[in-house]
Amino acid sequence: MAFEVSYRDASLEKLERDANYTAGYDRAIVKAFRKRLWIIRNATDERDLRQMKSSHFEKLSGGRTGQCSMRLNDQWRLILEIKGKSPNKRIEIIEIADYH
Numbered sequence: 001m002a003f004e005v006s007y008r009d010a011s012l013e014k015l016e017r018d019a020n021y022t023a024g025y026d027r028a029i030v031k032a033f034r035k036r037l038w039i040i041r042n043a044t045d046e047r048d049l050r051q052m053k054s055s056h057f058e059k060l061s062g063g064r065t066g067q068c069s070m071r072l073n074d075q076w077r078l079i080l081e082i083k084g085k086s087p088n089k090r091i092e093i094i095e096i097a098d099y100h
Contacts, residue, residue, distance in 0.1 A: 002041050004090040012093050025076075025096065032072040033096060040091055046082060067094060075100045 007013040015023045015030060016037050022030050036055065043049050049057040049070070056071040060079075069077040079094040 003043055005037065005041060005093060006090060007093045009093075009095065012096070029072055029076050029096065032076075033078060036070050036072065036078050037093075040080075045086070045089070069097070069099075072096065 011023050014021050015025070016034055025033070039052065039055070040049065046057075049055065054071070056069070058069055060067045060069055064079070067079055067081050069079050072078055075098060077097050077099050079097050081092045081094060083090050083092055
């Protein structure tokens, strides 16, 4: 079963769905964002996300406890939260964050 995806910010949903919308991000970041969302939507659980070593999927700590990140490139990360319990887990996309 694939994850259901929701967005904390409507502009991120538009970024995934509208081919011409960039939300002010570089095209390479937009492409990486859309690729990660495709991966998330096709994952059966977090193990699928962790197995992709290039995404650097990791749980965050400190002020971001309960959130996870996936690398978009060396500088930018996709921040998300996994909500609910199996088999009804869903992922909420929080933001694209600059980690430099």
